[in-house]
Amino acid sequence: MTGARADLAVIGGGQLARMMQQAAIGLGVRIRLLAEGPDVSAAQVIPDHRVGDHTSLDDLRAIAADVPVVTFDHEHVPPEHLRTLEAEGHACRPGPHALLFAQDKGAMRTRLSELGVPCPRHGRVSSLADLEAFGFPAVVKTTRGGYDGKGVWFLESAADAEEALATGRDLLAEELVDFRRELAALVARRPSGDMVVWPVVESRQADGICKEVLAPAPDLAPRLADEAAEIARTIATSLDVTGVLAVELFETTDGRLLVNELAMRPHNTGHWTIDGALTSQFENHLRAVLDLPLGPADALTRWSVMVNILGGSVDDLESQLAVVLDAVPDIRVHLYGKAVKAGRKVGHVTAVGDDLTDTLTRARWAADLLEKGTKDD
């Protein structure tokens, strides 16, 4: 750590903090980072970092000391610690009162329903009897701690319920939504309430992990695009979110929108904005939490396609980079400095262009080369 002032403390040293630093360099914003280890993704690129534990109040206090604003790479900081930091004069953005609804799916469903935001039918369950009363098929989730498909079970009948119930954790049951596709609406909001909303995107998952994002969502009815943006604005305002809020949505087969999940930080469905929008989600997240005016969220080109690079058979991403840039010249590559492990998000690629098929083809080709070393046919 250096002795220089910092403008912003960031808790968590993953790729989101790493990409915040790219934006921070341009804005002249100095980040102080709490990192999980000495060489995690963001610690590689933020000089002013300290290794510590985001569940330790002492470590959080040490990072936040003399820093006016605190923000996050993830949603796992205990809310009671954030309330302590607030009481000690730091602005936590988003604050614990908002972050609760990204941390606890049960609280989120209750609050969104109160707000009249459309959600799947849902109910808290703690026994087989509760589940049978809810009905099958059902999706059962732990209310806290799940991500990327973990802590989620798809139950056809009571016979499938054992594993979920055996966790002994608070569970939420939701109807199995008959959806056409998944969408996401991203909004950045300042403490003053000012907001910008990026174009609504389509998100395609594989095994519960976001794999591809198409911006804007192709052939989305203008009515639904407006509704998705309005849902994002309503949630951001009603929950008093500061920074980026991502609202994951289902587009149902009968043409309705239902909220799936919330995230209160830059989100995988917004990575395309680095290369495809006038202002990236990372820059507007920084601007929002530092209470600076937000930048325009318009797309720069007709189409942007982002494809995640998941850990595969390519071990040495840096060497494979030469192959990819040679095969697919018109591509933007983002590597996270992470060791390759099966299925781990280790980078992403973005292609921009006027033709969707061509743009999607280029992005998939580049991602395939970085995952498997060959083009997937």
Add this chain to the structure above:
Amino acid sequence: MTGARADLAVIGGGQLARMMQQAAIGLGVRIRLLAEGPDVSAAQVIPDHRVGDHTSLDDLRAIAADVPVVTFDHEHVPPEHLRTLEAEGHACRPGPHALLFAQDKGAMRTRLSELGVPCPRHGRVSSLADLEAFGFPAVVKTTRGGYDGKGVWFLESAADAEEALATGRDLLAEELVDFRRELAALVARRPSGDMVVWPVVESRQADGICKEVLAPAPDLAPRLADEAAEIARTIATSLDVTGVLAVELFETTDGRLLVNELAMRPHNTGHWTIDGALTSQFENHLRAVLDLPLGPADALTRWSVMVNILGGSVDDLESQLAVVLDAVPDIRVHLYGKAVKAGRKVGHVTAVGDDLTDTLTRARWAADLLEKGTKDD
């Protein structure tokens, strides 16, 4: 400094190295930096840095140890040290054989003339008699060490010559070119010889310092645009430049191009490429020196205008940022983390758009607000 591997050693911690780091983050490239001080512009954003002196072979060796490739934020490293690093197995890009022509204006003029590249009439001078033989008016420059208007004299007659001759340094006399405007052609070149050339830009100076860059150069005859690009390619190839080469040119009032200066590193006339081109000069500099395939240099929009922020009456750039982003939402701001001193380059802004007048107006307005706190009328 951390103990992790580095891919690239960068000598010099100014804003060019700082902006290289933004590109390095995306590529997963790890930079090790030799910085002039513990908190210079690039040291603020590159964890793996060491403070040292670029004229000290020991400091250069310490930074380059175990790093395969060395590149530069400036042209001031002594060539004999670079030859030593090369002999010890490091690839210096650009190499000392090329860098010579960016360090020594006399050698540059001689070599370019041999290549048939159009230059102003010139001659080495060391006495009043030499100057009188060359003729007046004349521009006299020290062959080494001048920049941003320093080490340059405009002589109307022999009566003006005293200061230049009193330096006791090697001097070059050049004709006073009757030019319409200044242009710049930027090329990135790999060791293999592969090159990309960005659109030719117009560069506008104030007091010998680059103030505004318009990309592409408005109303430039296609014949001259092609010629400028060809001059850049010829010089890069003939001098075996690796990385970015900037060729500053005069467009004469009678429609010819003459080479003014060379720089072998990312250059102020290429800052617009961060926001206005498919691949920035910083990314292609890294890709070129690491011998990775180069990215396309096409412009993203019709016009890009970059305006430098020179140290003025605004001391606290970070606070003024809120004013600027509010007044001029559609602008990209780049601050260098440098203390404000009169006339010092402390940042730049870039506007992009379809209308040149509007784009220029926005960029100037933002830069004025960051320099003077008010709009210049």
